[in-house]
Amino acid sequence: MDFSLSEERRILRDTAARFIRDSYPIRLRHASTASEPGFSRAMWSQFAELGLIGALLPASVGGYGGAGEDLTVVMEEIGRGLVVEPFLATAVLGAGLIAEAGSDAQKTMLAEVIAGTQLLTFAHGEPEGRYSLAEICTAAVRSGKGWTLTGRKAVVANGDSADMLIVSARVSGAPTDENGLALFLLDPSLPGIARRGYASVDGGRAAEIELDGVTVGDAALIGPPGGACPVIERTIGRGVLALCAEALGAMETCRDMTIDYLRTRTQFGAPLGTFQALQHRMVDLCLEIEQARSIVILAAGKLEAPRAERERTLSAAKNLVGRVGRLVAEETIQLHGGIAMTWEYALPHYAKRLTMIDHQLGDADHHLERFIAFSSTA
Amino acid sequence: MDMNFTAAEIAFRDEVRAFLKNALPNWLSAKVKSGKRLKKQDRETWHAALNDRGWLASAWPVEHGGPGWTPVQKHIFEGECVAAGAPGIVPFGLAMFAPVLIKFGSDRQKAYYLPRILSGEDWWCQGYSEPGAGSDLASLKTRAIRDGDHYVVNGQKTWTTLGHYANRMFCLVKTDTRVKPQDGISFLLVDMESPGVTVRPIVTLDGEHEVNEVFLDNVRVPVRNLVGEENKGWTYAKYLLTHERTGIAGVAFAKQGMAHLKRVAQDQKKDGRPLAHDPLFAARMAQVEIDLMAMETFNLRVVSAAAAGGAPGVESSLLKIKGTVIRQEITDLLRRAVGPYALPFTPEAFEEGYNQAPIGPDYAGPVASAYFNMRKLSIYGGSNEIQKNIVAKQMLRL
Numbered sequence: 001m002d003f004s005l006s007e008e009r010r011i012l013r014d015t016a017a018r019f020i021r022d023s024y025p026i027r028l029r030h031a032s033t034a035s036e037p038g039f040s041r042a043m044w045s046q047f048a049e050l051g052l053i054g055a056l057l058p059a060s061v062g063g064y065g066g067a068g069e070d071l072t073v074v075m076e077e078i079g080r081g082l083v084v085e086p087f088l089a090t091a092v093l094g095a096g097l098i099a100e101a102g103s104d105a106q107k108t109m110l111a112e113v114i115a116g117t118q119l120l121t122f123a124h125g126e127p128e129g130r131y132s133l134a135e136i137c138t139a140a141v142r143s144g145k146g147w148t149l150t151g152r153k154a155v156v157a158n159g160d161s162a163d164m165l166i167v168s169a170r171v172s173g174a175p176t177d178e179n180g181l182a183l184f185l186l187d188p189s190l191p192g193i194a195r196r197g198y199a200s201v202d203g204g205r206a207a208e209i210e211l212d213g214v215t216v217g218d219a220a221l222i223g224p225p226g227g228a229c230p231v232i233e234r235t236i237g238r239g240v241l242a243l244c245a246e247a248l249g250a251m252e253t254c255r256d257m258t259i260d261y262l263r264t265r266t267q268f269g270a271p272l273g274t275f276q277a278l279q280h281r282m283v284d285l286c287l288e289i290e291q292a293r294s295i296v297i298l299a300a301g302k303l304e305a306p307r308a309e310r311e312r313t314l315s316a317a318k319n320l321v322g323r324v325g326r327l328v329a330e331e332t333i334q335l336h337g338g339i340a341m342t343w344e345y346a347l348p349h350y351a352k353r354l355t356m357i358d359h360q361l362g363d364a365d366h367h368l369e370r371f372i373a374f375s376s377t378a
Numbered sequence: 379m380d381m382n383f384t385a386a387e388i389a390f391r392d393e394v395r396a397f398l399k400n401a402l403p404n405w406l407s408a409k410v411k412s413g414k415r416l417k418k419q420d421r422e423t424w425h426a427a428l429n430d431r432g433w434l435a436s437a438w439p440v441e442h443g444g445p446g447w448t449p450v451q452k453h454i455f456e457g458e459c460v461a462a463g464a465p466g467i468v469p470f471g472l473a474m475f476a477p478v479l480i481k482f483g484s485d486r487q488k489a490y491y492l493p494r495i496l497s498g499e500d501w502w503c504q505g506y507s508e509p510g511a512g513s514d515l516a517s518l519k520t521r522a523i524r525d526g527d528h529y530v531v532n533g534q535k536t537w538t539t540l541g542h543y544a545n546r547m548f549c550l551v552k553t554d555t556r557v558k559p560q561d562g563i564s565f566l567l568v569d570m571e572s573p574g575v576t577v578r579p580i581v582t583l584d585g586e587h588e589v590n591e592v593f594l595d596n597v598r599v600p601v602r603n604l605v606g607e608e609n610k611g612w613t614y615a616k617y618l619l620t621h622e623r624t625g626i627a628g629v630a631f632a633k634q635g636m637a638h639l640k641r642v643a644q645d646q647k648k649d650g651r652p653l654a655h656d657p658l659f660a661a662r663m664a665q666v667e668i669d670l671m672a673m674e675t676f677n678l679r680v681v682s683a684a685a686a687g688g689a690p691g692v693e694s695s696l697l698k699i700k701g702t703v704i705r706q707e708i709t710d711l712l713r714r715a716v717g718p719y720a721l722p723f724t725p726e727a728f729e730e731g732y733n734q735a736p737i738g739p740d741y742a743g744p745v746a747s748a749y750f751n752m753r754k755l756s757i758y759g760g761s762n763e764i765q766k767n768i769v770a771k772q773m774l775r776l
Contacts, residue, residue: 001387001450001682002380069379263774271776279770280763286773287696294675295668301381316668372664 013073020081026346037161038205039084048116056091061099061110068300072245079249089158092242094120096235097166101223121162123153123209131362134178140169146217159207160197171225182225202356239361240314244296244321247357250350251289254332257347288324295320312374315367322364325354391454398462401427407463413744415728418543424465449684460630471495471502475548478614482606505535505549513764516559522551531597541590545570550611565611567603584747585725627677627701635708642715666707673700692772695765702755713749716742
């Protein structure tokens with residue numbers, strides 16, 4: 001049993017941490033979110049140069065890692081720095097799907113992803129589907145030698161700026177069937193695709209994507225049509241782990257900022273941290289954050305486990321991180337007081353990101369239900 | 379990072395399992411698993427079996443009769459014992475007094491007392507808390523006044539667990555009242571058979587007798603029974619708080635409780651189907667199970683750090699808090715799981731040899747009493763609020 005990081009991963013973590021600390025001040029982040037496309041392409045290139053994108057992908061597609069721990073090491077630092085560049089959309093979900101099921105021709109695109117010149121996203125969720133993995137109504141109908149896609153995709157992370165879209169669609173079956181799903185790689189400039197981009201409350205970007213009779217050939221298919229569900233599940237699982245690790249980094253930053261504040265802010269002639277009512281709440285947070293770190297470690301170790309064990313652990317992690325994330329967001333604002341209600345102060349931006357992570361790839365309730373379902377088969 | 383046990387650790391686990399299979403009598407594990415009351419003799423039987431194997435004093439150094447285990451081995455051993463239904467090792471002599479004696483006692487004291495703990499000749503109890511000194515332990519009032527080569531001790535100790543079995547008590551006494559409370563405390567060993575020692579039972583809220591009050595009325599204690607230096611007792615008492623506490627989370631107990639809860643929830647019916655399939659109850663159980671999964675990994679992180687030579691600091695306090703809260707939640711769910719059959723109060727059924735049919739399912743009998751009994755977890759060993767004070771002090775450094 002050994003919970004220490006390997007030398008390679010320590011270097012990876014330190015590289016990411018140092019760069020973000022030195023070159024990613026929050027005012028730069030605010031400037032990026034206020035401009036198009038809601039993040040900095042230049043910054044994205046720098047992340048690529050540092051190897052942080054490649055670290056999330058396996059050697060088989062030209063990456064330098066791709067294991068659970070590579071994901072958590074990088075994403076923790078992304079969370080600590082409140083990074084808005086599209087790690088989740090491009091590197092974890094988009095590139096993850098292609099690495100998992102793409103054709104050799106499609107995989108060549110990943111070199112550009114790793115180099116930071118190609119942005120991807122996974123357009124999966126739908127307006128009526130909430131967090132369901134398989135509830136897909138977007139239809140892909142055989143037409144001649146190709147496919148015609150019609151449907152609507154909801155709150156697609158960085159869907160407004162992605163160079164290529166990966167769209168899930170149904171080729172057969174009822175709207176909630178696990179069988180009958182397919183993945184298509186689409187150029188967003190194709191006729192029939194309309195994107196409405198918008199800012200998200202945590203400083204990110206997303207889009208509603210309308211597909212109105214979009215026609216593509218077989219070459220656009222990622223994997224066999226009808227059998228995409230396992231690929232989607234595994235990739236979303238990687239996304240869940242990435243979000244949990246990102247949340248952990250954000251939680252620890254909130255914790256450290258709050259401890260500093262309790263030590264320095266005085267009221268009634270004494271530092272806030274001398275008041276027991278506040279001390280105990282701070283300790284509760286630290287304890288729950290240790291729980292979150294523990295379950296992220298556990299989940300990272302199960303990323304390659306058999307399905308039920310893997311999914312059960314990932315859902316356990318997302319449930320716990322969802323609960324603790326809310327607690328940390330609410331409590332660190334409360335422990336700070338009025339200052340944390342201002343846009344100028346960094347903490348509330350972390351709190352917003354933490355809270356919104358629970359709205360991505362399934363919230364605490366969704367994952368509690370999944371945990372129960374997979375527990376009976378694990 | 380590698381969360382698996384090494385081959386050597388797995389071999390050790392198998393060795394422990396084989397030992398438990400042979401050395402733990404079925405009647406005894408059945409008694410433990412069904413929540414029957416344990417007699418003094420039951421506990422002594424188990425201690426003796428462990429001592430024969432050299433595994434009784436898991437936290438002692440080899441030269442004093444410990445097995446020389448790593449923190450990971452200790453963790454494995456404790457987990458396997460709980461899973462097999464072994465009685466808990468009575469900690470007062472073995473895990474609480476002995477480490478203090480080994481660290482601060484004289485050679486003569488070690489040579490005399492340590493073998494008697496292993497052999498079971500001495501049964502120790504702890505004389506810390508007093509009616510006026512609970513969480514504020516340093517405010518204790520029991521007075522020891524030097525009189526030639528004796529101390530004369532007067533005062534009252536309380537919450538003395540299994541004190542009615544003990545022939546010896548290690549206690550904290552006041553030897554100097556002119557200094558600040560922590561600086562006037564000494565660590566003294568009292569023979570329970572001395573004139574002036576009276577033990578009276580305290581019946582707890584579940585109707586059980588486990589704890590006692592101990593009255594000390596002009597008890598003469600030889601000066602050679604002082605451990606370490608006079609007025610340094612607080613340091614010795616605190617030593618225990620930072621050492622040998624990797625088992626503090628009670629992960630094995632929580633896992634066993636969770637498994638039991640799941641079996642009960644499968645057996646209980648709601649609307650004609652197992653309670654375990656009721657979405658509300660399933661959600662409550664799952665929430666606790668997820669917390670337990672996280673805590674188990676948290677505990678392993680601390681055990682593994684201890685194995686690498688790190689001394690757990692605030693982590694011990696955090697684990698104590700989380701572990702006790704989770705175990706209390708499990709007893710709460712067990713109580714709810716049996717529904718109306720939580721109500722019957724049949725303490726006679728916990729006695730060995732009781733052979734009447736149970737009222738309701740056999741597992742329902744002890745659950746409400748256990749729920750109430752387990753409220754103690756967040757109170758004893760430094761209440762969870764005291765643990766939070768300790769963590770806050772370290773963390774905020776104010």
